[in-house]
Amino acid sequence: MxxxxxxxxxxxxxxxxxxxxxxxxxxxxxxxxxxxxxxxxxxxxxxxxxxxxxxxxxxxxxxxxxxxxxxxxxxxxxGIDRTWNVALIGVGNIGSALVSYKEFQRQGFNIKVLFDSDQRKIGSNHKGITVLDTDHLEEELQKNKIELVVLAVPASAAQNIVDHVVHCGIKAILNFAPIKLKVPDDVEIRTENMAMELEYLSFTLVNNKKGERKKT
Amino acid sequence: MxxxxxxxxxxxxxxxxxxxxxxxxxxxxxxxxxxxxxxxxxxxxxxxxxxxxxxxxxxxxxxxxxxxxxxxxxxxxxGIDRTWNVALIGVGNIGSALVSYKEFQRQGFNIKVLFDSDQRKIGSNHKGITVLDTDHLEEELQKNKIELVVLAVPASAAQNIVDHVVHCGIKAILNFAPIKLKVPDDVEIRTENMAMELEYLSFTLVNNKKGERKKT
CATH class of the missing domain: 1.10.10.10 (Winged helix-like DNA-binding domain superfamily/Winged helix DNA-binding domain)
Incomplete structure (x- = not known):
């Protein structure tokens, strides 16, 4: 290459x-x-x-x-010719949906551990995976050899959680919280905001520019 | 402009x-x-x-x-200086999460109607919105003056549903089914695949090219 x-x-x-x-x-x-x-x-x-x-x-x-x-x-x-150990933090609406999201598994992204801070959720089971307490986040990420983290916590909790994730050496984070998070330069963070795709669509409806736009 | x-x-x-x-x-x-x-x-x-x-x-x-x-x-x-009437089709794992996704509402995308084909779900209520039968899809889309459709149905059902959506004049569709759907040229369809963002991250982990890549 x-x-x-x-x-x-x-x-x-x-x-x-x-x-x-x-x-x-x-x-x-x-x-x-x-x-x-x-x-x-x-x-x-x-x-x-x-x-x-x-x-x-x-x-x-x-x-x-x-x-x-x-x-x-x-x-x-x-990097999808191999499997990756993924942790999902936050099993609310979006998080729960992602546990069942078959595309992750299909592409080799195996959700190995789940975390939440809600006492009612800790210990519960999603698709055979037990929800762990975010209080033990760093030790569990290391114990489970996690390489990628998916963050589906509320915006207000996200920066604190991401700081812990970064602290134990995770270099790749997919964030679903609608907030811009600060990470060191050597960490790659992607923020998935589903409303942005709707904004792309409303742009096309308002501007009626279909077919005229340049595909990049 | x-x-x-x-x-x-x-x-x-x-x-x-x-x-x-x-x-x-x-x-x-x-x-x-x-x-x-x-x-x-x-x-x-x-x-x-x-x-x-x-x-x-x-x-x-x-x-x-x-x-x-x-x-x-x-x-x-x-086009987010106004509100849009949105229909969400498919209230499974992803669909249910999207009903509660606050960013849609915040940016002016109001989910007005929900659809499902599962008899156990039809008539149930999500965040104050009743789930309608996909058998009445076309008439309800028109009655509710829907402008944008979010599709969260299984891949196997998606093309059939999207054909009906297109048939009643909808020009903008956000698709969560992991499948490429066929629509006429004057319809804009965006497919949201959450695994692709993880692939972006695994690319950066494998190639360790952070900071070197060109941001587009």
Whole structure:
């Protein structure tokens, strides 16, 4: 793999390509052209070729990319050719839904431990996983060799919790609290705000710019 | 406002700016420089200036952008200076969580009707809203003047449901089913896949490229 910068948008497109290739594999396709993949993803063939050139020289002119091999390479670069130990903190409305969210498991993200600070929830069982007390957060994260943390606590509690998470060496956090959290530079935090996708949609309704926008 | 193309990434950054400006307003800031806004959002000042130039000439050199006015302008362009009638289809794990998701309401997305096809759920009440039968989907969407649809049904049911949604003229759909749905060109559909954000994080863990990547 060549060392070069890869943008946030490219990483997201790789996730999309991975899913498309997975479907193609199930449909028994052996190869796919950049043109066909672009059509499925509503991108330009040039964009697809540029993204996939990240993997160095790949694909054969006229034949296209080998589906299975390309899927494997993307899985490796995204780190989903292996499994990850995930902790979910906060089993309220969103948290409970995420415990049952099959896409996590399917992509290798195994929720191993659950935490909550509510005494009524501690000790209860969600999908076979017992809810632990956030008071024991740091020791349990270490004991369970957690690598990724999903945060689904109220906004008011999030910064305090994230400080503890960072303190025990976690470098990757997915945050569902609608608040910007402070983490050191060497920690990657992503905030998932479902309202933002609705704002994207209301933008398109108000501006009626569909088809005119540039896909990035 | 000038007529020009606006990318998907720009729209998302506008959502982020809106939230930053909202916080700044609460902190009683009257103006903000592109440099300061960039710092808060971990972007370059040039990027911020480029994004905001979408609104034409704005801000005063040395003084920066007027917080309240800029927030208002962004709200208008995103279509969140008004409220929207939203229908939520599928009150399973994710759907139930979304009914209580405060960010929707806060940004003007009012869930007015709920649907499910499960007879045990139809007629039940979530946060004061009665679950209706998907058999009456089209008539109820029209009766309730629904403008946006949130889809939280199983992947196997999603295409059939979305066909009905499109049939009664809905132009904007937020899909939580982990499947690519087919809609006509004049309909905007966004698929929210929470695993993709975890893939972004596993990418950063595997490649250890933090700080080196280009923010788009």
């Amino acid at each position: 060549r060392e070069r910068k890869i943008s946030e948008s490219t990483i997201h497109r790789l996730s999309h390509y991975y899913r498309a290739l997975n479907t193609l594999e199930k449909e028994h396709f052996e190869t796919i052209s950049s043109k066909e993949l672009a059509k499925r993803e509503k991108l330009t063939p040039a964009q697809v070729r540029k993204d996939l050139s990240f993997f160095g020289s790949f694909g054969t002119r006229g034949l296209g990319y080998p589906v299975k091999e390309l899927k494997g390479r993307i899985a490796k670069i995204l | 000038r007529e020009r193309k606006i990318s998907e990434s720009t729209i998302h950054r506008l959502s982020h700016y809106y939230r930053a400006l909202n916080t700044l307003e609460k902190e009683h800031f009257e103006t903000i420089s592109s440099k300061e806004l960039a710092k808060r959002e971990k972007l370059t000042p040039a990027q911020v200036r480029k994004d905001l130039s979408f609104f034409g000439s704005f801000g005063t050199r040395g003084l920066g952008y007027p917080v309240k006015e800029l927030k208002g302008r962004i709200a208008k362009i995103l």
